[in-house]
Amino acid sequence: MANIQIDELREKLDEINLQLLDLINERAEVAKEIGRVKKAQGINRFDPVRERKMLDKLTEKNGGPFDNSTLQHIFKEIFKASLELQEDDHRKALLVSRKRQPDNTVIDIRGEKVGDGGQVLISGPCAVESYEQVAEVAKAVKKQGFKMLRGGAFKPRTSPYDFQGLGEEGLKILKQVADEYDLAVVSEIVNPADIETAVKYVDVIQIGARNMQNFELLKAAGSVDKPVLLKRGLSATIQEFINAAEYIVSNGNTQVMLCERGIRTYEKATRNTLDITAVPILKQETHLPVLVDVTHSTGRKDLLFPAAKAGLAIGADGIMVEVHPDPAVALSDAAQQLDIPQYEQFVEDLKASGLFNPAKVTPSTI
Numbered sequence: 459m460a461n462i463q464i465d466e467l468r469e470k471l472d473e474i475n476l477q478l479l480d481l482i483n484e485r486a487e488v489a490k491e492i493g494r495v496k497k498a499q500g501i502n503r504f505d506p507v508r509e510r511k512m513l514d515k516l517t518e519k520n521g522g523p524f525d526n527s528t529l530q531h532i533f534k535e536i537f538k539a540s541l542e543l544q545e546d547d548h549r550k551a552l553l554v555s556r557k558r559q560p561d562n563t564v565i566d567i568r569g570e571k572v573g574d575g576g577q578v579l580i581s582g583p584c585a586v587e588s589y590e591q592v593a594e595v596a597k598a599v600k601k602q603g604f605k606m607l608r609g610g611a612f613k614p615r616t617s618p619y620d621f622q623g624l625g626e627e628g629l630k631i632l633k634q635v636a637d638e639y640d641l642a643v644v645s646e647i648v649n650p651a652d653i654e655t656a657v658k659y660v661d662v663i664q665i666g667a668r669n670m671q672n673f674e675l676l677k678a679a680g681s682v683d684k685p686v687l688l689k690r691g692l693s694a695t696i697q698e699f700i701n702a703a704e705y706i707v708s709n710g711n712t713q714v715m716l717c718e719r720g721i722r723t724y725e726k727a728t729r730n731t732l733d734i735t736a737v738p739i740l741k742q743e744t745h746l747p748v749l750v751d752v753t754h755s756t757g758r759k760d761l762l763f764p765a766a767k768a769g770l771a772i773g774a775d776g777i778m779v780e781v782h783p784d785p786a787v788a789l790s791d792a793a794q795q796l797d798i799p800q801y802e803q804f805v806e807d808l809k810a811s812g813l814f815n816p817a818k819v820t821p822s823t824i
């Protein structure tokens with residue numbers, strides 16, 4: 459007898475479920491229509507005042523058995539789902555996503571193409587210390603046939619007592635050396651107010667890990683016509699990294715490269731943990747070039763070559779490595795910068811690995 463009663467009640471529930479289903483979908487259609495009208499009128503789709511009014515009306519009429527807070531929770535979910543329906547698919551897809559742009563973004567940096575199938579090597583000292591120091595590295599970079607010279611003029615150091623970089627003077631040195639050797643300059647900018655000045659000196663604006671979510675800096679970098687190398691934040695998720703890139707692109711600058719540089723984990727054997735699978739994930743999710751910084755991710759000279767091979771094998775568009783004429787006396791990152799003979803060996807090993815297909819460089823017109 460009891461079973462028959464349960465069956466009857468269940469049948470009734472099934473019927474009510476179907477009625478609810480019809481009603482919820484009917485409501486969704488009306489909400490979508492409202493969304494279309496609002497869009498045509500240029501009105502914001504989310505209207506918290508209207509939501510509050512609807513919730514108040516519902517609680518006023520609520521005869522139970524649900525209490526008001528439960529009822530509000532259920533309806534809030536329905537409102538949220540309706541709002542998401544109002545946003546068309548196109549709007550939800552980020553500008554940096556493959557969904558939005560299936561073809562790879564290819565960035566031309568003084569004749570060298572990044573993201574075009576070949577791979578680039580960005581090398582140079584951690585920090586610009588002097589003209590002679592940069593020139594010695596530039597000579598080695600040029601000798602190996604590479605185009606991009608990195609060097610930090612503004613150094614965001616963990617300790618305020620450590621060398622902070624030469625500032626604009628450092629950018630001038632980089633520019634002078636790069637012009638002499640026909641190289642392209644990659645250098646980090648930390649202050650949104652310096653972006654305008656930096657474009658005079660650099661070919662690529664680097665945004666460092668510590669500034670990945672400095673939204674004003676991202677917006678400033680998004681408002682200039684200069685390639686940007688965006689590094690992954692110290693503890694940033696891939697989604698946060700992608701959103702940081704979106705800040706730059708949505709402000710008008712489509713020339714963005716992503717750089718995986720290791721993330722902080724509990725592991726102490728390396729300076730950071732190189733999240734190598736971030737590379738194919740970023741390549742799948744976005745159309746932007748993806749590079750691997752083997753110096754800051756590993757913090758160990760003995761791991762630079764294996765990490766670079768891993769990066770190339772897994773699909774990176776390039777590698778970044780730090781080189782210093784005399785790492786022992788470097789003002790930053792002394793332990794993991796390669797000296798010139800070690801750099802030459804590193805490049806020779808990379809070329810011999812069969813994994814490295816250097817990007818094509820067309821002669822610079824400047």
Ligand code: PEP
Binds near residue numbers: 665689719
């Ligand atoms: C750098 O490349 O000079 C640097 C400071 O790296 P990161 O921002 O990845 O720590």
Ligand code: MN
Binds near residue numbers: 584585780790791
């Ligand atoms: Mn460094």
